[in-house]
Amino acid sequence: MNFLITFKVAFRALARNKMRSALTMLGIIIGVAAVIAMVSVGQGAQASIQDQIASMGTNMLMVGAGSMNMGGVRSGTGTTNTNTLTVDDIEAIKRECPSVAMATPSVRAGSQIIFGNQNWNTSLQGVNEEWPKIRKWLVQSGEFFNESDIRTANRVVVLGQTIVDNLFPGVDPVGQTIRVRELPFRVIGVMAKRGQDSGGRDQDDIMFAPYTTVQKKLLSITHIQFSYISAISPAATYTAEQQITDLLRQRHKLGPNQENDFFVRNMTDVAETADETNRIMTILLGSIASVSLMVGGIGIMNIMLVSVTERTREIGIRMAIGARSSAVRTQFLIESIVLSVFGGFLGILIGVLLSVLIPKLLGWPTLVSITSIVGSVLFSAAVGIFFGYYPARKAAGLDPIEALRYE
Amino acid sequence: MNNATLTADAAETKTTDSQLARPVIVLDHIHKIYRMGDVEVHALRGISLTIREGEFVAIMGASGSGKSTTMNIIGCLDRPSRGLYTLDGVDVSQMSKDERADIRNRKIGFVFQGFNLLSRTSATENVELPMLYAGLPAPERQARASKALKAVGLAGREQNHPNQLSGGQQQRVAIARALVNQPSLILADEPTGNLDSRTSVEVMEIFQRLNDEQGITLVLVTHENDIAEYAKRVIVFKDGKINRDYPITERRSAAEELRNWPTAVEDDDD
Numbered sequence: 001m002n003f004l005i006t007f008k009v010a011f012r013a014l015a016r017n018k019m020r021s022a023l024t025m026l027g028i029i030i031g032v033a034a035v036i037a038m039v040s041v042g043q044g045a046q047a048s049i050q051d052q053i054a055s056m057g058t059n060m061l062m063v064g065a066g067s068m069n070m071g072g073v074r075s076g077t078g079t080t081n082t083n084t085l086t087v088d089d090i091e092a093i094k095r096e097c098p099s100v101a102m103a104t105p106s107v108r109a110g111s112q113i114i115f116g117n118q119n120w121n122t123s124l125q126g127v128n129e130e131w132p133k134i135r136k137w138l139v140q141s142g143e144f145f146n147e148s149d150i151r152t153a154n155r156v157v158v159l160g161q162t163i164v165d166n167l168f169p170g171v172d173p174v175g176q177t178i179r180v181r182e183l184p185f186r187v188i189g190v191m192a193k194r195g196q197d198s199g200g201r202d203q204d205d206i207m208f209a210p211y212t213t214v215q216k217k218l219l220s221i222t223h224i225q226f227s228y229i230s231a232i233s234p235a236a237t238y239t240a241e242q243q244i245t246d247l248l249r250q251r252h253k254l255g256p257n258q259e260n261d262f263f264v265r266n267m268t269d270v271a272e273t274a275d276e277t278n279r280i281m282t283i284l285l286g287s288i289a290s291v292s293l294m295v296g297g298i299g300i301m302n303i304m305l306v307s308v309t310e311r312t313r314e315i316g317i318r319m320a321i322g323a324r325s326s327a328v329r330t331q332f333l334i335e336s337i338v339l340s341v342f343g344g345f346l347g348i349l350i351g352v353l354l355s356v357l358i359p360k361l362l363g364w365p366t367l368v369s370i371t372s373i374v375g376s377v378l379f380s381a382a383v384g385i386f387f388g389y390y391p392a393r394k395a396a397g398l399d400p401i402e403a404l405r406y407e
Numbered sequence: 408m409n410n411a412t413l414t415a416d417a418a419e420t421k422t423t424d425s426q427l428a429r430p431v432i433v434l435d436h437i438h439k440i441y442r443m444g445d446v447e448v449h450a451l452r453g454i455s456l457t458i459r460e461g462e463f464v465a466i467m468g469a470s471g472s473g474k475s476t477t478m479n480i481i482g483c484l485d486r487p488s489r490g491l492y493t494l495d496g497v498d499v500s501q502m503s504k505d506e507r508a509d510i511r512n513r514k515i516g517f518v519f520q521g522f523n524l525l526s527r528t529s530a531t532e533n534v535e536l537p538m539l540y541a542g543l544p545a546p547e548r549q550a551r552a553s554k555a556l557k558a559v560g561l562a563g564r565e566q567n568h569p570n571q572l573s574g575g576q577q578q579r580v581a582i583a584r585a586l587v588n589q590p591s592l593i594l595a596d597e598p599t600g601n602l603d604s605r606t607s608v609e610v611m612e613i614f615q616r617l618n619d620e621q622g623i624t625l626v627l628v629t630h631e632n633d634i635a636e637y638a639k640r641v642i643v644f645k646d647g648k649i650n651r652d653y654p655i656t657e658r659r660s661a662a663e664e665l666r667n668w669p670t671a672v673e674d675d676d677d
């Protein structure tokens with residue numbers, strides 16, 4: 001007897017009992033849908049974090065004033081009153097660390113800005129002319145300030161998109177004058193749009209001015225809070241980190257038992273940590289979902305076993321009229337494979353649907369991977385074979401006379 | 408054992424009209440012993456008999472005398488503990504499980520007391536089942552199934568499920584299923600056991616027609632003497648042995664009886 005006919009026999013048997021077939025499939029449907037949805041959530045998070053880190057530049061390092069205690073008591077927030085980091089430190093890093101390509105000091109001031117009769121609360125970040133290159137963040141219109149603006153502490157600003165959208169609807173901001181803490185600043189450029197970061201914060205609600213201007217005219221300080229540094233290549237970030245640490249310890253005259261009064265953060269590290277965390281989360285979500293897939297498989301075996309007992313007479317009839325045991329075994333095996341694979345396909349549909357709905361309903365990014373789809377199909381087929389084999393063998397091993405006599 | 412051989416020989420001399428026909432079933436000193444733990448049940452104690460092509464045999468005997476056991480062995484559903492069984496000249500005892508399944512599929516049609524149809528399955532699909540296992544293509548299956556259903560008087564009921572058919576109709580579906588692979592042998596174990604007298608005669612009419620017109624060899628088990636009188640030969644079992652083996656001299660014709668059936672009178676006797 002050929003395979004196609006056994007397939008037909010199995011299909012008819014399943015169709016004869018639609019309710020039971022549907023309920024049996026439910027376990028697999030839920031299992032597969034869960035695997036696909038969970039893995040897509042995990043991978044979506046991973047992808048969005050990777051995106052962000054890549055957009056920051058993988059060869060970027062950040063140096064901050066203050067220490068990063070292990071206990072996190074004084075976590076390096078680089079506040080205005082931590083004055084351990086200076087512009088000279090940054091100049092020295094540029095000069096003396098061979099793995100460093102570019103560096104900018106950074107000071108921040110929260111401030112209200114006024115244009116015409118409108119105002120807006122935002123923050124002003126003071127940096128040098130290398131900022132767009134270090135952060136790989138380009139100017140969209142107008143231009144960024146240059147070295148002479150830094151030297152003369154010019155009152156010029158480059159605005160983020162959010163500020164433009166709110167203060168200059170329908171007006172070209174370049175060339176306009178805004179007031180920051182009572183001082184007039186000339187707008188010379190607008191940054192390209194960046195969107196939200198992983199924490200959902202708007203990265204475009206910011207503006208940039210020469211760090212010298214922010215230090216002298218707004219904050220009246222001589223130290224800086226942060227420095228953003230670009231290593232000569234992504235691979236050089238670790239040596240750059242070492243060189244910076246050594247140099248700053250030496251410049252700050254720290255003894256061997258004194259802890260750093262600064263911290264260096266390496267984006268590659270951040271990327272790897274985030275990646276690892278996410279990978280673990282994906283595996284965890286995937287395994288939890290796989291357990292439900294296993295439970296679904298056991299459900300199939302359960303029903304198939306009950307089915308073999310319940311259909312003993314049917315098996316006896318089939319054997320009496322000439323079905324070989326192999327045909328009976330194949331029939332039951334196909335029944336369970338059809339149940340699990342068909343359930344698997346429905347599960348994929350629902351899983352993909354969930355992956356599309358989750359970003360809309362919960363705001364989490366998702367990424368449906370082919371691996372998880374192919375994996376679930378193979379897994380559900382394997383579930384069908386594995387959990388269907390025992391009941392099928394049991395059915396094929398029945399004695400036709402005993403089976404016919406079964407009530 | 409000697410005794411059994413004599414009985415079988417005697418049977419052959421008596422059935423003179425079928426002496427020229429080819430032997431289909433030859434049982435030679437068949438024993439069947441069931442083991443249940445330590446207890447042995449000697450169900451058959453040396454059965455020897457020959458059934459030739461075109462015969463219509465009724466097997467009778469008390470309950471537990473070994474009728475069904477013999478039918479199972481003849482039908483290749485079971486194997487004898489001892490003895491030789493040749494079907495169409497082939498030694499069945501040497502056959503593998505799969506070979507016996509194929510024999511059941513192609514050469515033998517079964518009709519059971521309890522009909523044994525697949526539930527929630529249409530009459531056509533039930534009749535198609537043996538052809539499915541024989542690997543026939545769908546168009547031929549459908550054509551043959553509807554022809555077989557027509558032959559047993561069930562035209563128009565093709566799509567009915569067993570629970571939408573009367574007992575007699577269900578048994579006719581079972582007969583159609585037994586016929587459809589054109590077997591040379593039909594085995595029926597108490598086919599009228601669950602039917603009233605009128606329906607029983609209808610079933611016997613189909614059997615007689617198959618036997619007379621198509622020359623199909625028929626072996627049926629029955630408890631009722633009047634059912635046995637539709638056959639051509641009666642074999643009586645007793646305690647796992649053949650007790651009597653005689654031809655029917657005044658054979659009843661089911662077709663004729665149906666024609667003269669008193670329609671006004673209540674159908675069921677007793």
Ligand SMILES: Nc1ncnc2c1ncn2[C@@H]1O[C@H](COP(=O)(O)OP(=O)(O)OP(=O)(O)O)[C@@H](O)[C@H]1O
Nearest residue numbers: 441442443448450469470471472473474475476477
């Ligand atoms: N599977 C079995 N295991 C043990 N003993 C069995 C089995 N099948 C039949 N027997 C025994 O074999 C003997 C013959 O049984 P069988 O079914 O052939 O009788 P029968 O003539 O068909 O009876 P009935 O008219 O009641 O159907 C009985 O004693 C029965 O108990």
Ligand SMILES: [Mg+2]
Nearest residue numbers: 474475476596
């Ligand atoms: Mg019996």
